[in-house]
Amino acid sequence: MTQPLAYINPEAKLAHNVVVEPFTVIHKNVEIGEGTWIGSNVTIFPGARIGKNCKIFPGAVIAAIPQDLKFGGEDTYAIIGDNTTIRECATVNRGTIDKYKTEIGKNCLLMAYVHVAHDCLIGDNCIIANNVQMGGHVEVADYARLGGSCSIHQFVKIGRHVMVSGGSLIRKDVPPFTKSGREPLSYAGVNSIGLRRSGFSDEQIANIQETYRFVYLKGLNNLDALEQIEINLPASSERDEILNFIRNSERGIMKGLS
Incomplete structure (x- = not known):
């Protein structure tokens, strides 16, 4: 009509x-x-x-x-x-x-x-x-949630199932399954609520959290963190998605909490 x-x-x-x-x-x-x-x-x-x-x-x-x-x-x-x-x-x-x-x-x-x-x-x-x-x-990527008034730099990549706080300046890549906020944009944990709503099991969420402990909470640089993840954590689709995202990041990933 x-x-x-x-x-x-x-x-x-x-x-x-x-x-x-x-x-x-x-x-x-x-x-x-x-x-x-x-x-x-x-x-x-x-x-x-x-x-x-x-x-x-x-x-x-x-x-x-x-x-x-x-x-x-x-x-x-x-x-x-x-x-x-x-x-x-x-x-x-x-x-x-x-x-x-x-x-x-x-x-x-x-x-x-x-x-x-x-x-x-x-x-x-x-x-x-x-x-x-x-x-x-x-x-x-799929199922991303971007809060109001975020500004995203050209060529940035944002992973699946992320939650970014409103008003954020996104200059670096945001790895999948994470929450982020503050200035500069920083890791604020795993988006566990969003993952549960999307059908992820408690075991899957726990494995994602353990993966990000190596990336953001153990004081390792990214190369060492990826190496330790492969040595210490069993392969899974979520683990491998995180590894591939970080390896393929051209702008670098957002920082951890300091």
Whole structure:
């Protein structure tokens, strides 16, 4: 159902049961899946690929060109997964030649005034609170929870099932399963409540906690901590995910509590 005061380019592809409210503008080269609702005063630029049963609230801008002076007009995309909600005045820029896409996964909530810059990759089931600002090329893994007004430096990676305190300046990578806060951003324990809500067993959580004791609580540098973890702790998917994340971190991981 399209209101007569909305503008939809004839080349845009809208599936059955898409609702577009008045004063919204949808450009060409846009695809929107079934059951999605587009509120008033939304602007959707070329390159947007919006999934099924999404909700885009008033004032949001999807797939605007990157705020990157190196952008050369290449054909890129802003992809939004099924069942994702984007609240008022959030902005999602499309990609550049680096990844050719900015992508938000399924079942996510981006609250008001969130900015997702070019080439960011956000996983499934993430909650990004009000006014979180992401630089380009940021990666946020599944089930992350980012508190309001966090600012995320470009190229930062944030692991699965993390909880970051509101107002944080995120300059370093945030390993999976952790809580973090303070300034500079620091380890504040394992996100045990979030893990239990996601079905992790007490044994799994205890193993994660023991892994992070080597990383953050024994006074070891990262190389020694990783070596000791492999020697002393049995292999598990969670242990190996932590090891691989730290080994592959290009910016370095957040600090421990001092």
